[in-house]
Amino acid sequence: MQIVNLFFVDIDPVTFNMDVTKLEEVITDKTKAIIPVHLFGQVLDVAYIKEIVQGKDIAIIEDCAQAFGGKLNGKQVGTIGDFGCFSFFPSKNLGAYGDGGLILSNNSAKSKTITMLRNHGSSRRYHHDIIGFNSRLDEIQAAVLRIKLKHIDGFNDARKKIAMQYNDEINNPRVTAPSINKNFDHVFHQYTILTNNRDDLQTYLRENGVSSAIYYPIPIHKQNVYKSSHANVALKNAEDVAQKCLSLPIYPELKSDDVSYIANLVNKF
Numbered sequence: 001m002q003i004v005n006l007f008f009v010d011i012d013p014v015t016f017n018m019d020v021t022k023l024e025e026v027i028t029d030k031t032k033a034i035i036p037v038h039l040f041g042q043v044l045d046v047a048y049i050k051e052i053v054q055g056k057d058i059a060i061i062e063d064c065a066q067a068f069g070g071k072l073n074g075k076q077v078g079t080i081g082d083f084g085c086f087s088f089f090p091s092k093n094l095g096a097y098g099d100g101g102l103i104l105s106n107n108s109a110k111s112k113t114i115t116m117l118r119n120h121g122s123s124r125r126y127h128h129d130i131i132g133f134n135s136r137l138d139e140i141q142a143a144v145l146r147i148k149l150k151h152i153d154g155f156n157d158a159r160k161k162i163a164m165q166y167n168d169e170i171n172n173p174r175v176t177a178p179s180i181n182k183n184f185d186h187v188f189h190q191y192t193i194l195t196n197n198r199d200d201l202q203t204y205l206r207e208n209g210v211s212s213a214i215y216y217p218i219p220i221h222k223q224n225v226y227k228s229s230h231a232n233v234a235l236k237n238a239e240d241v242a243q244k245c246l247s248l249p250i251y252p253e254l255k256s257d258d259v260s261y262i263a264n265l266v267n268k269f
């Protein structure tokens with residue numbers, strides 16, 4: 001059941017984020033919300049989107065699942081739009097030991113509704129005002145996150161250092177390294193390269209003991225759930241990047257020697 005009309009915007013092939021210059025093409029007088037994703041930890045220019053929607057009744061819901069701690073002009077992601085949504089899935093920059101998440105908003109009425117939704121539509125025990133669901137953060141995850149939160153800047157700095165090292169050491173002309181733009185923070189949830197020989201490179205890395213991953217092999221408009229409703233949609237950059245992208249290992253504990261080993265393999269390929 002599709003309850004809303006979704007319009008997808010093509011990506012910028014350099015940042016892999018939504019190409020905000022194409023956003024206005026899909027905004028109509030029925031548009032209720034825009035969901036920009038800070039993909040791979042690369043911070044997207046939400047301030048630009050805010051300018052586009054100024055004066056319109058359109059909510060900006062930042063998807064910060066991969067960008068905890070990222071900043072745009074000194075402001076934390078998730079605090080620029082109307083809502084900021086975070087995931088604490090274990091592999092995320094701030095990860096719990098199970099599932100969890102967070103929604104930020106400075107709209108107190110909407111925050112109240114969201115707080116009720118996460119607890120079966122209830123704000124008072126055994127009183128249910130709206131239909132909700134169970135999306136409570138359990139105490140064990142909260143305890144883990146409280147400790148890890150103190151270290152998030154260190155975790156992100158370690159990721160950035162690894163990404164810089166990859167960028168310095170990868171010099172294979174058939175490989176495009178991710179862009180690092182000083183105006184937009186990048187907290188490198190993923191370190192994603194592009195190459196025409198992606199599948200061969202992945203096999204070569206695997207044969208040499210290095211895992212890599214394809215984030216993401218199928219663009220959203222080509223997923224089974226949307227492919228009939230969006231059959232006429234063509235998102236050229238997203239489709240092209242999905243054929244060429246490969247994410248190399250990155251996590252705060254990854255050793256410099258291992259980064260060099262992986263970069264060397266990419267160069268030798």
Ligand SMILES: Cc1ncc(COP(=O)(O)O)c(C=O)c1O
Binds near residue numbers: 039063066087089100
């Ligand atoms: C960009 C992005 N948005 C949303 C989600 C969903 O997060 P969760 O699985 O915690 O609901 C993820 C998780 O993989 C993600 O990477």
